Amino acid sequence: MKSDEIVFRGTRDGLQIMxxxxxxxxxIKSRLVQRLQSAEYFFRGGDVILDTGRRxxxxxxxxxxxxxxxxxxxRIVKIVSHPDAPHREADLKQHAPVEAVxxxxxxHRRTLRSGQSVEYDGNVxxxxxxxxxxxxxxxxxxxxxxxxxxxxxxxxxxxxxxxxVAFRLRPTQIRIGPHIGRPPEEEGAGPALPEVARVxxxxxxxEHLNPA
Amino acid sequence: MLVGESLVITxxxxxxxxxxxxxxxxxxxALNGHNVVLVDADIGLxxxxxxxxxxxxxxxxxxxxxxxxxxxRQALIKDKRIEGLHLLPAAQxxxxxxxxxxxxxxxxNDLKDQFDFVIIDCPAGIEQGFKNAIAGADRAVVVxxxxxxxxxxxxxxxxxxxxxxxxxxxxxxNRIRAHMVKHGDMMNIxxxxxxxxxxxxxxxxxDEYIVVSxxxxxxxxxxxxxxxxxxxxxxxRRILGEEVPLLSLEESSGLLGRLRRWMTGx
Numbered sequence: 001m002k003s004d005e006i007v008f009r010g011t012r013d014g015l016q017i018m019x020x021x022x023x024x025x026x027x028i029k030s031r032l033v034q035r036l037q038s039a040e041y042f043f044r045g046g047d048v049i050l051d052t053g054r055r056x057x058x059x060x061x062x063x064x065x066x067x068x069x070x071x072x073x074x075r076i077v078k079i080v081s082h083p084d085a086p087h088r089e090a091d092l093k094q095h096a097p098v099e100a101v102x103x104x105x106x107x108h109r110r111t112l113r114s115g116q117s118v119e120y121d122g123n124v125x126x127x128x129x130x131x132x133x134x135x136x137x138x139x140x141x142x143x144x145x146x147x148x149x150x151x152x153x154x155x156x157x158x159x160x161x162x163x164x165v166a167f168r169l170r171p172t173q174i175r176i177g178p179h180i181g182r183p184p185e186e187e188g189a190g191p192a193l194p195e196v197a198r199v200x201x202x203x204x205x206x207e208h209l210n211p212a
Numbered sequence: 213m214l215v216g217e218s219l220v221i222t223x224x225x226x227x228x229x230x231x232x233x234x235x236x237x238x239x240x241x242a243l244n245g246h247n248v249v250l251v252d253a254d255i256g257l258x259x260x261x262x263x264x265x266x267x268x269x270x271x272x273x274x275x276x277x278x279x280x281x282x283x284x285r286q287a288l289i290k291d292k293r294i295e296g297l298h299l300l301p302a303a304q305x306x307x308x309x310x311x312x313x314x315x316x317x318x319x320x321n322d323l324k325d326q327f328d329f330v331i332i333d334c335p336a337g338i339e340q341g342f343k344n345a346i347a348g349a350d351r352a353v354v355v356x357x358x359x360x361x362x363x364x365x366x367x368x369x370x371x372x373x374x375x376x377x378x379x380x381x382x383x384x385x386n387r388i389r390a391h392m393v394k395h396g397d398m399m400n401i402x403x404x405x406x407x408x409x410x411x412x413x414x415x416x417x418x419d420e421y422i423v424v425s426x427x428x429x430x431x432x433x434x435x436x437x438x439x440x441x442x443x444x445x446x447x448x449r450r451i452l453g454e455e456v457p458l459l460s461l462e463e464s465s466g467l468l469g470r471l472r473r474w475m476t477g478x
Binding site: 110111112113114115116129131132133147149 | 338364365367368370371372374406407409
């Protein structure tokens, strides 16, 4: 005998609706409607857990089941699946803000001395100085909790919107994306304040760091 | 069995005074009653023996010891003036690759069994000779002069010393000229420490007597009139754990100096 397209089961967490792995989604849907209507009094106002088994539901299919449940004053509060299923615990996707974190950050815990370098695809944070003859290359931003005296290259893979921030910015040379800058030749130590270097109108500019 | 301490005197850049510093610190420690051996690790370009005036006493050298041609005791040369000061000379006819870091380490361990201090004169550069010289050291002393290039190389060396898992090195600033610093024509101590950020072991003033003593094969610490000699005596006392204030960098504070300042209006 062919197994039912859906199975209702009472669990400690509430009513669980298990979807058969083999059945067509439309068959599941119509069977669910049929079952809900026949036993309307029983399910009314309940919280249910949807067990999708090994099946992967598309977003539309989840929405359809959700809509159907609502018509019968039920709420799908959780979606679970078989451990072998490609998407375990595929919680209602549309509720999760899907904003990827742009790149990782590498933390380097000491001063970079002459001849030493740090290279990383993401952002780089240096706890210490970047001395003359040392180099930092980052795909993203560079933050130096100390004095930059060496060469720093932010946005090394071409991102011109990257920035370099340091407690003291006295670089030998500063590069952001495809741009290269060096400090003005005239003597002058510059302000002893945190500064930020960024690209504006095609040139690297340095200004006081003003946290908004 | 005695376990002494081994110090490597290094700088990266040549000509900043590594060999002079090695000879004078070693001599001052020996004058304080310690048993000291100086090791010239500059194989192929030795000159610690010349600076100490011991060149004509060399029979065996460091490479002979390592290759087993002689016993360690046979290669050690006693200083002609200072009791307790010894030299293990470098080979002159070989090069840096005649020795490996592991061999240097074993040699230094043997020396530490016999001496209170093993002081290694490191060659300039960061290649094989440097790696050999630091291999047997417990701690490094970095020598620099108040010049941008020398400070840059010192920074490089400090990074390499740290990478070799040695404790943070100590700094000696050599050949400082007080009047040039005062006029802003020379890097001052704060500028140097700002970049290098390591502990300061001492500051040695520029002193013409170093040229005289080096050419004669003597050490400056034996001359009480030499300000560099005084600085090196202070440095050795700091190595022994004493707290000694830095020398005043005013060139001469005696009557003559005061007269000169009146006359020049400074």
